Amino acid sequence: MAELLHPGLLLVVAGIALAALSGRARTAVTLLAPAAAVALVLAMPDGVAWRGTFLGYPVVPYAVDALSRLFALVFAIMAFGGGLFAIRQENRIEVPAAFVYAGSAIGVTLAGDLITVFAFWELMALGSTLVIWSAGTGAAYRASMRYLMIHLFGGVVLMAGIAGHVATTGSTAFERIALDSPAHWLILAGFLVNAGAPPLSAWLPDAYPEASWSGTVFLSAFTTKTAVYVLIRAFPGTELLVFVGLFMIFYGIVYALLENDMRRILAYSIVNQVGFMIVGIGIGTQMSLNGAAAHAFTHILYKALLLMSAGAVLYQTGRRKCTDLGGLFRTMPLTMICGTIGALSISSFPLTSGFVSKSMVGQAALDGHLDVVWLCLAAASAGVFLHAGIKFPWFVFFQKDSGLRPPEAPWSQRLAMILFAALCIGLGIFYAPLYRLLPYPVDYVPYTGAHVVEMLQLLLFSGLAFFVMLPMLKRTLTITLDADWFWRKLGPALASASRSGIVAVDRAIRGAALGAMAGGLARLSSALGDRGRFARAYSTGAMVLWVAILLAFYLFLYYL
Amino acid sequence: MNEPTHWLVRPRTIRILWGVFVAILAATVVAGAFVGHVGHGGLADTFGFGAWFGFVACAALILFAKALGMLLKRPDTYYDERRDG
Numbered sequence: 001m002a003e004l005l006h007p008g009l010l011l012v013v014a015g016i017a018l019a020a021l022s023g024r025a026r027t028a029v030t031l032l033a034p035a036a037a038v039a040l041v042l043a044m045p046d047g048v049a050w051r052g053t054f055l056g057y058p059v060v061p062y063a064v065d066a067l068s069r070l071f072a073l074v075f076a077i078m079a080f081g082g083g084l085f086a087i088r089q090e091n092r093i094e095v096p097a098a099f100v101y102a103g104s105a106i107g108v109t110l111a112g113d114l115i116t117v118f119a120f121w122e123l124m125a126l127g128s129t130l131v132i133w134s135a136g137t138g139a140a141y142r143a144s145m146r147y148l149m150i151h152l153f154g155g156v157v158l159m160a161g162i163a164g165h166v167a168t169t170g171s172t173a174f175e176r177i178a179l180d181s182p183a184h185w186l187i188l189a190g191f192l193v194n195a196g197a198p199p200l201s202a203w204l205p206d207a208y209p210e211a212s213w214s215g216t217v218f219l220s221a222f223t224t225k226t227a228v229y230v231l232i233r234a235f236p237g238t239e240l241l242v243f244v245g246l247f248m249i250f251y252g253i254v255y256a257l258l259e260n261d262m263r264r265i266l267a268y269s270i271v272n273q274v275g276f277m278i279v280g281i282g283i284g285t286q287m288s289l290n291g292a293a294a295h296a297f298t299h300i301l302y303k304a305l306l307l308m309s310a311g312a313v314l315y316q317t318g319r320r321k322c323t324d325l326g327g328l329f330r331t332m333p334l335t336m337i338c339g340t341i342g343a344l345s346i347s348s349f350p351l352t353s354g355f356v357s358k359s360m361v362g363q364a365a366l367d368g369h370l371d372v373v374w375l376c377l378a379a380a381s382a383g384v385f386l387h388a389g390i391k392f393p394w395f396v397f398f399q400k401d402s403g404l405r406p407p408e409a410p411w412s413q414r415l416a417m418i419l420f421a422a423l424c425i426g427l428g429i430f431y432a433p434l435y436r437l438l439p440y441p442v443d444y445v446p447y448t449g450a451h452v453v454e455m456l457q458l459l460l461f462s463g464l465a466f467f468v469m470l471p472m473l474k475r476t477l478t479i480t481l482d483a484d485w486f487w488r489k490l491g492p493a494l495a496s497a498s499r500s501g502i503v504a505v506d507r508a509i510r511g512a513a514l515g516a517m518a519g520g521l522a523r524l525s526s527a528l529g530d531r532g533r534f535a536r537a538y539s540t541g542a543m544v545l546w547v548a549i550l551l552a553f554y555l556f557l558y559y560l
Numbered sequence: 561m562n563e564p565t566h567w568l569v570r571p572r573t574i575r576i577l578w579g580v581f582v583a584i585l586a587a588t589v590v591a592g593a594f595v596g597h598v599g600h601g602g603l604a605d606t607f608g609f610g611a612w613f614g615f616v617a618c619a620a621l622i623l624f625a626k627a628l629g630m631l632l633k634r635p636d637t638y639y640d641e642r643r644d645g
Contacts, residue, residue: 253621254628255625257622258629329568330566371599374604375599375613378610379617382618383617386618401569448598449591449595450595450596451598453610456610457608460584460588461611461614461615464581464585465618469618469622472622477636479633480634481632482632
């Protein structure tokens with residue numbers, strides 16, 4: 001039965017329907033559609049469910065294996081949690097757009113061919129742009145346009161790669177791709193744009209924090225993790241990805257350390273966490289690919305939880321800068337506890353979901369004798385606690401007393417946070433069901449004495465460094481320049497600087513064209529004006545001669 | 561705003577929390593001596609590897625971020641659009 005209904009398309013259709021609904025019907029669809037998608041994903045049988053042809057090419061819009069089921073499941077759970085959290089969202093477009101976005105992300109995970117991947121890939125870009133745009137502020141509109149430009153660019157690169165791949169191999173199948181042709185490099189580049197990889201990582205912290213209090217929760221989940229999914233499927237074991245991933249890990253930490261906006265801190269930490277997954281994909285063993293997939297699953301849940309707690313704070317206080325916040329534990333204890341659980345999970349604290357997933361990537365590095373990579377990952381694990389694990393809860397909920405006494409988050413937000421906090425702790429303790437869902441058989445025990453103690457040492461001494469060096473981490477009303485400077489400052493500056501040159505060239509071209517037109521008009525007027533050749537009076541004899549010539553010409557044509 | 565100081569932010573509580581924190585730090589280092597190492601060879605075999613490496617890594621990251629910040633920090637109004645021109 002499950003193969004008759006596509007869970008992604010179900011969410012897309014529900015999202016479109018939702019735009020027309022209001023009141024209880026809207027709430028019901030917001031909760032029931034993702035719940036139905038979760039049930040469908042769990043019921044999907046392995047194998048190809050739908051196949052067809054598009055413009056003469058075979059397409060497989062609905063194919064299932066362990067990897068696609070894992071990602072589709074967490075995307076559907078995320079749509080449910082995000083929908084629940086956003087029940088009080090008054091904007092009528094955001095949640096419908098988010099469901100189209102979530103549904104198309106599921107569509108990518110169930111795509112068996114590159115054409116379907118591309119179609120859902122672009123639909124994701126549109127849905128996510130609408131989610132940012134629906135925040136309704138000028139800053140959000142401008143950020144959504146920048147976001148759309150980057151993603152349409154990424155889409156063009158991907159399309160060029162897919163076209164080249166199909167032209168040379170004749171196959172549209174979405175399977176492992178070797179980096180042996182320019183087309184395949186383009187496909188990799190298109191995927192990496194969405195993963196938040198350098199050099200365009202800046203689109204993520206630029207755009208996501210501009211969405212509404214609930215919009216950012218949806219945004220954190222789908223685009224980057226869909227990219228992780230397609231990279232696991234197409235480019236496992238590509239060594240370059242180890243370096244790309246390590247760069248992302250440390251870029252995320254350093255920029256998050258310098259950041260003052262709580263949601264931009266969390267946005268940078270998305271890049272950081274996706275970096276761990278990309279390293280896992282680059283290592284390319286069964287253990288590391290399992291680790292990357294598991295970490296994507298747990299990351300979606302704890303990052304959503306973190307952004308829910310940040311969203312609840314924004315909803316209640318209207319503030320997002322660490323310099324304006326602090327001391328909120330007094331009146332928002334549940335939000336603080338849930339945010340802290342998310343913070344512990346992202347830091348891979350034992351008994352949280354991050355511990356059972358991220359450690360597999362480290363173990364794979366050890367098993368492959370990649371000692372430097374392993375040391376970098378260990379340093380980064382400490383760094384995660386530093387930039388997100390302590391920094392976020394400390395500056396938002398503790399730090400100084402900002403004097404703010406907002407009430408606790410409303411029930412819908414509280415329920416969503418409790419659900420995701422329970423999942424973070426639950427998966428950290430009862431990890432076997434998650435391990436069973438992974439693409440390869442798991443032969444790994446996360447809770448060994450050495451591993452738990454070493455992780456505790458890394459994290460707690462990272463905490464010590466945080467508090468000892470706290471004066472150096474004091475927040476200021478600043479941002480840190482990133483690659484988006486090139487398209488937000490340099491590009492416009494170059495355009496305005498070259499404006500005078502462009503104006504001069506434009507004036508010269510238009511002057512020459514107008515002069516040529518004026519000369520032409522003068523000649524026409526001398527020919528056609530009231531004193532022109534055609535306006536003159538001709539003698540009857542001349543006219544008869546011309547008529548005779550024309551008739552002779554007709555006669556000639558007739559016999560031809 | 562005449563509410564009493566929350567117990568969690570009283571100096572006495574903070575002193576106790578620091579004491580507990582230091583005790584836990586020491587406990588993890590001691591425990592490390594009994595459970596062996598995750599990594600093999602080189603730095604990973606040193607005593608209290610996670611402890612000193614975690615601290616040094618974080619201190620280095622903070623210092624690096626601070627230095628980068630000196631170069632790349634701008635007021636947070638830097639990108640604000642000027643629509644009056």
